[in-house]
Structures are given as structure tokens and as C-alpha cells.
């Protein structure tokens with residue numbers, strides 16, 4: 491497939507489970523990619539197998555200067571910018587453990603999560619859009635989450651940023667549509683990255699009762715959606731939030747209980 495031949499992309503959080511799969515997929519479809527992460531080593535590990543089609547860039551999504559430098563370095567290296575995949579997020583287990591409830595979350599943790607997950611996406615748009623306009627247009631794909639569309643027992647800051655990303659996406663799409671900039675968000679449900687499988691081993695069994703597909707989604711499933719939204723095949727889709735979660739949020743809340751009851755009765 492060469493849907494992305496000639497395109498240049500930035501993938502933030504590119505050293506992580508989903509980001510590295512997206513970088514691989516975009517390159518497989520013909521793009522050249524800046525794989526950007528706060529951990530230089532993991533960015534390098536993801537970029538190196540992709541050869542000359544990828545560079546590794548260390549950056550901090552929470553710093554305006556650093557995000558600007560990432561965009562400038564990408565344009566200096568590859569000559570332009572067509573695609574931005576804002577995907578980095580605070581997923582450090584020690585910090586996530588403190589992301590609890592409205593009454594308990596330390597304000598410092600709340601702010602840190604907002605800075606990376608939300609302001610980081612704004613900054614990516616801020617510095618990427620002028621280059622995209624200069625180039626005749628572009629596609630921005632923001633990673634939100636199903637956690638941004640429904641409440642949960644923990645991670646109030648994470649969920650709030652993911653909800654806000656869906657709204658940020660609509661504003662960017664609205665404000666820059668006339669300049670041929672499309673902006674969409676994707677909302678993964680549980681995706682079994684290696685890290686998640688290790689840190690929350692019991693989660694798998696709970697979630698499995700609520701998804702409708704026989705198998706969990708993988709980072710490669712997410713990458714396929716990002717590649718589609720990045721490509722001109724999706725040229726009439728903008729401002730949307732697309733859930734990619736095995737139907738986990740589309741059924742009645744009592745689905746799992748009723749299913750267990752019916753199986754027991756049968």
C-alpha cells in the first residue's frame with residue numbers, strides 16, 4: 491500500500507506501544523516519520539528498524555519550546571509536514587496511581603497530566619498547522635480514549651484530558667477546515683500493549699466481559715485506523731471522534747450481567 495507516499499508525519503509518544511505501531515504502519519504505507527518521545531532510547535528503538543524513513547526525536551510534550559523544536563527539526567529534516575499524530579500521554583504507573591478522584595488527587599498531579607495530555611496536543615497543533623497550511627493542508631489525528639466519553643472509578647485527570655481532546659479536535663477542525671486541515675480523534679478502549687498487560691493483569695478479564703468482539707484490539711488495529719485518517723481516503727471526515735474498542739461502549743450497561751444470567755439460565 492502506498493496511500494501515504496510522499497507524506498511526512500510526526501508521531502508523538504512514538505516510543506510507546508501504540509505510537510511505535512503507528513510509526514511502523516505509516517512508513518509501511520510510504521510516509522517518512524519523526525518518532526518523538528520523552529524517552530530518547532525508546533524513540534530510537536522504534537525508529538531504527540524503519541531506516542532512512544524515520545528519525546528519532548527526544549521531546550517533552552509539556553514544553554512549548556520542545557514541541558516547537560520537534561516540529562522545526564522534522565521540517566528541517568524531511569522538508570515539510572503533512573500529518574501530526576498527537577498520541578503521547580502520561581502513562582507512568584506511579585503517576586497514574588495518584589490520579590484518583592476529585593477529592594483526593596494531588597493538584598500537582600492533576601496539572602502535570604493536563605500539561606502533557608492536553609496542552610501538549612494544543613502545542614502540537616499550534617506549531618504543526620502553519621507548516622501544513624504552507625503545504626496546502628494536512629491531517630491531525632489525536633489519541634483520545636473511551637475514558638473521555640464515560641466516567642470511571644479512578645483516573646479523573648486522565649479521563650478529563652481525553653474528553654477535552656475530543657472537543658479540542660472539533661475546534662481545530664472547525665477553525666482550520668477552510669485551510670484544508672482535517673482533525674479527528676480516535677478513542678481506543680483497552681488495547682493490550684505489553685505495558686498494560688503487565689501492570690494491570692486482572693483488567694483483561696473484566697474488560698473481556700464487556701467487549702463484543704472475540705479478541706482484544708492490538709496496537710496494529712489502532713495503527714490501521716490512524717493510517718486511514720491520515721490518508722486522503724478519509725478526506726471527507728473531519729472533527730469526528732472514532733471509538734475503536736470492540737463495541738465496549740455501545741451496548742446497555744447491564745449487558746455483561748444479562749449475558750451471564752442468560753448463559754446460566756440456558
Ligand SMILES: NC(=O)c1ccc[n+]([C@@H]2O[C@H](COP(=O)([O-])OP(=O)(O)OC[C@H]3O[C@@H](n4cnc5c(N)ncnc54)[C@H](O)[C@@H]3O)[C@@H](O)[C@H]2O)c1
Nearest residue numbers: 503505506507508528550551577578579581635678680681
Ligand atoms: N493502551 C490502551 O489501552 C489505551 C486506551 C485508550 C487510549 N490510549 C492512549 O493511547 C496513547 C498511547 O498509549 P500507549 O498505550 O501506547 O501507552 P505507552 O505508555 O506505551 O505510550 C505513551 C508514550 O508517551 C510517552 N510520553 C509520556 N510523557 C511524555 C511527554 N511529556 N512528552 C513526550 N512523550 C511522552 C511515553 O514515554 C510513552 O512512550 C495514549 O494517548 C493513551 O492515553 C491507550
